[in-house]
Amino acid sequence: AxxxxxxxxxxxVQEAETVTLSCTYDTSENNYYLFWYKQPPSRQMILVxxxxxxxxxxxxxxxxxxxxxxxxxxxSLKISDSQLGDTxxxxxxxxxxxxxxxxxxxxxxxxx
Amino acid sequence: EAGVAQSPRYKIxxxxxxxxxxxxxxxxxxxLYWYQQILGQGPKLLIQFQNNGVVDxxxxxxxxxxxxxxxxxxxxxxIQPAKLEDSAVYLCASGEGQYTDTQYFGPxxxxxxx
Numbered sequence: 001a002x003x004x005x006x007x008x009x010x011x012x013v014q015e016a017e018t019v020t021l022s023c024t025y026d027t028s029e030n031n032y033y034l035f036w037y038k039q040p041p042s043r044q045m046i047l048v049x050x051x052x053x054x055x056x057x058x059x060x061x062x063x064x065x066x067x068x069x070x071x072x073x074x075x076s077l078k079i080s081d082s083q084l085g086d087t088x089x090x091x092x093x094x095x096x097x098x099x100x101x102x103x104x105x106x107x108x109x110x111x112x
Numbered sequence: 113e114a115g116v117a118q119s120p121r122y123k124i125x126x127x128x129x130x131x132x133x134x135x136x137x138x139x140x141x142x143x144l145y146w147y148q149q150i151l152g153q154g155p156k157l158l159i160q161f162q163n164n165g166v167v168d169x170x171x172x173x174x175x176x177x178x179x180x181x182x183x184x185x186x187x188x189x190x191i192q193p194a195k196l197e198d199s200a201v202y203l204c205a206s207g208e209g210q211y212t213d214t215q216y217f218g219p220x221x222x223x224x225x226x
Contacts, residue, residue, distance in 0.1 A: 004154075033213050043201060045155070045217035052213075091154050098143065098207070099168065100215055102154030 002027045002094050006103035013082045014111050020067075021077045021106050023092030032096040034068065036077045039105070040088040048090070051075065082110045114138065116218035118204050124224045130192035133221045137185070137206030143167075144181055145215060146189050147203040155203055161187065191223075199225045 003026045013019035025034070036048040051059045051068050058066050063083075067076045079086055087110045092103040117136040125131050137144050142163050147155035158177065160168040163184035172179065176195070181187040191198055201222050205215040 035214075037217075042219075043222070044219045045203065045205075047214060047216070050214060093154075095213065098160070098213075099157065100145075100205075102156075104152075105154050 002029070002096060002099075002101045004092055004094050004101050004103035006092050006106050008106050009104075010107040010109070012109045012111060013079075015082055015084060017082055018078060018080045019082055019108065021079075021090055021092075021108065023075045023077070023103060025073050025075065025092070025094045027073070027094065027096065029096040032094060034066075034075045035093040035095065035100075036064070036066070036075075037091045037093060037102075038086075038088045039091065045091075049077065079108075084110050084112060086110050116204055116206055116216055118202075118218040118221055120221055121219065122222050122224075124226065125194055126226050127196055128193040130190065131194055131223060132188050132190045133202050133204075133223075135187045135189070135204030135218060137187075137204070138216055141206035141208055141216075142184070143207040143209065143215075144187050145205040145207075146179055146187070147205065149201040149203055149220070151200070158189070194223075194225045196225050199223055 005024045032053045034051045038046045038048045049061045063080045065078045089105045091105045094101045144161045146158045149155040158172045159179045161181040179189045201220040203220045204218040207215045
């Protein structure tokens with residue numbers, strides 16, 4: 001069974017600064033995907049970024065980038081130039097065989 | 113492109129009553145998922161459909177929960193009878209193919225059981 005661990009329950013960052021959210025996972029699968037989802041207070045779950053396990057290059061999407069360490073089973077999210085709209089709960093998720101497993105999430109607050 | 117639609121957005125019922133949630137996936141998406149998200153936790157998969165067939169319902173409490181996806185498009189999730197611990201947000205998601213690698217989520221239905 002796959003497990004996803006987000007050990008930090010909450011973080012706070014000043015607007016315009018950079019913050020890194022941590023995630024580790026455990027699996028015996030070789031082919032899988034990793035995701036970061038954002039869930040603002042409005043509740044809609046939004047895909048932030050995805051990473052294919054077979055790709056060595058770290059995914060980037062504008063201000064969002066990941067540090068994917070396959071051997072260490074680590075998948076952290078870096079948010080650069082934080083904005084007030086980044087305030088949300090962030091979930092790390094693992095997918096294999098179309099089954100998505102979520103971590104417990106981390107609450108990120110961006111301070112003006 | 114329209115996203116995943118869900119209704120109602122909110123529902124309050126008393127324990128032992130029944131409730132149903134509706135989901136309309138993104139047009140053309142073959143795979144549909146129902147998740148339960150308890151406050152402060154990540155979503156937990158309840159059931160996965162591929163077209164109108166069930167792929168995985170191992171986490172669905174079948175004594176009280178049921179789901180169907182007639183004609184392989186819309187889906188309904190029913191709880192009967194509801195318990196206090198069923199209070200949660202119920203999320204629907206859809207994906208393109210059988211081995212979809214990205215799921216797109218609806219806004220969810222917040223259920224409160226009193």
